[in-house]
Amino acid sequence: MNNEFQLKLQLYKEGKLKQKEVEEIECEIDKFIAIMDYLNEEDKAFWKELKQQLPTGNGEETKLAKPLKRKVNLRILMMTAISVFSALIIIIFLYFLSSNIVSSLFGLTFKESYVKRDAMVQLTQIFHPQYDSHKSSVEKSLFAQQKICVSLDNTVGNTVIDETEVTVKYSFGKPVKSETAVFPLLPMDGFALLSDQESDPISGFKILEDTPQGTTAKIFIEFNKALTPQQLKENFITQMNTVGTTTLEITPLAAIGSEFVLANPSYYMFTPVFPYDSDNTNGLEGNDLRQNQYESMNDTAHKESFIGNLNLIKSNQELLQVMYYEDMFENINIDDLIKHVENNGVEYVGVYISANSKELLKLKDNPMIHCLRVENIVVW
Structure with a gap:
């Protein structure tokens, strides 16, 4: 995830992000800075108050220090939890934002997916004339990963004799893997x-x-x-x-x-x-x-x-x-x-x-x- 954040900063520095993406990442960074500033101010005020309340003697004064110590520990735990939660939110946001950017730059667009799917339907009808193709779909996943699926059925009259499908995985706009068992051509x-x-x-x-x-x-x-x-x-x-x-x-x-x-x-x-x-x-x-x-x-x-x-x-x-x-x-x-x-x-x-x-x-x-x-x- 650190590499993705560095990639995001590099694209941001080079000015390659879209205006909407720039505004989103700057907004999230501002939120994180605001949270940290708030915690720092709260921390300073807390320690100042704590310093004023600490006793200077021993005995009964030491007993009063124990609740203060627990209060300090709880404060530290709370600050740690807030920091981790804030960092997690930013990391998740950057992960999905990076995925959207990579998909928009290197993946198939909606129009390209439409044409690729239609071409795959036509090709399966060319190479498998014993089947008809009435259904096809495109599935999208993160980081420019897509699947094109074409359903094939051998129908006589109103009866479906058998059916199968051809599925090809696309990565960064290129076909890379068939997820279909070996499908014989006409001998x-x-x-x-x-x-x-x-x-x-x-x-x-x-x-x-x-x-x-x-x-x-x-x-x-x-x-x-x-x-x-x-x-x-x-x-x-x-x-x-x-x-x-x-x-x-x-x-x-x-x-x-x-x-x-x-x-x-x-x-x-x-x-x-x-x-x-x-x-x-x-x-x-x-x-x-x-x-x-x-x-x-x-x-x-x-x-x-x-x-x-x-x-x-x-x-x-x-x-x-x-x-x-x-x-x-x-x-x-x-x-x-x-x-x-x-x-x-x-x-x-x-x-x-x-x-x-x-x-x-x-x-x-x-x-x-x-x-x-x-x-x-x-x-x-």
Whole structure:
């Protein structure tokens, strides 16, 4: 605590404290000086009075001195207690004031925390397409320590299959530690286009055929060739939308190099800047139109969304290395990937689909399916 007090005095001498902080510390110092002056004056008056009352003889006069001695001891104890209490008050005040100063100088501001949290939500949706993220939070503690937490749940229909969370600790505005157990990414060797796997488009449908009417299933489909967003719509979504009552949820998957398989969540729903500043309003205009184009599987909208997500990965490599592992980008040149997508668009190698189990059987003879796997089946 002595070092913190020296730091506070140094900042005060150098004039680096805010006016409000200067006034607060000067006020506390004035209070302490006033208390000490008062105690010193009381002490002088007390000793003067005591000196006048002390007897000059022996015997009975000595007996009178004993109560005075006790009074002196009590006075000393009282003065010591007041001094300790006053010092403790000042130390506690300086501790929290130092914490506030350090946090304001080196920690994430409210706006920065908002953007960092939103970026972490988007990144978890990119790297964990089997989960949805509906909740996130920022926790603050003393001396520029913060935690960003993103809750993830795997939901089919109205049933939560499993849920988890990703938590990253920030210190002085930098991600330093993941407080989440190892969270596996999608394996590359599970995709036919990226490994030598035999085609199996039938066995998954046998499970769907045996499901009761009214159940909802989540399936994972590997394509036998890469598809553009428009091709995915023509070969799968249009085929599934023949019944208006069908609730259809899709999450297309793209590969980056030979390292990762990622989702392409809409970048138009992500806010890379604090959205409530008037200076940032213009940058977010037009997102509603782009979102509508994205939902209708427009090739250009999906390409621009994927480029935005790749740029987000590029600018948050330090965070991702804390969340997963240190050398995860060792063999990846993200600039080359962005350039490739700019020239060729985004191509999907697979998709997650959630829909009525019987409606999914309409895909049984789809020639684009290399393999189908049933992830979950729920009644409600």
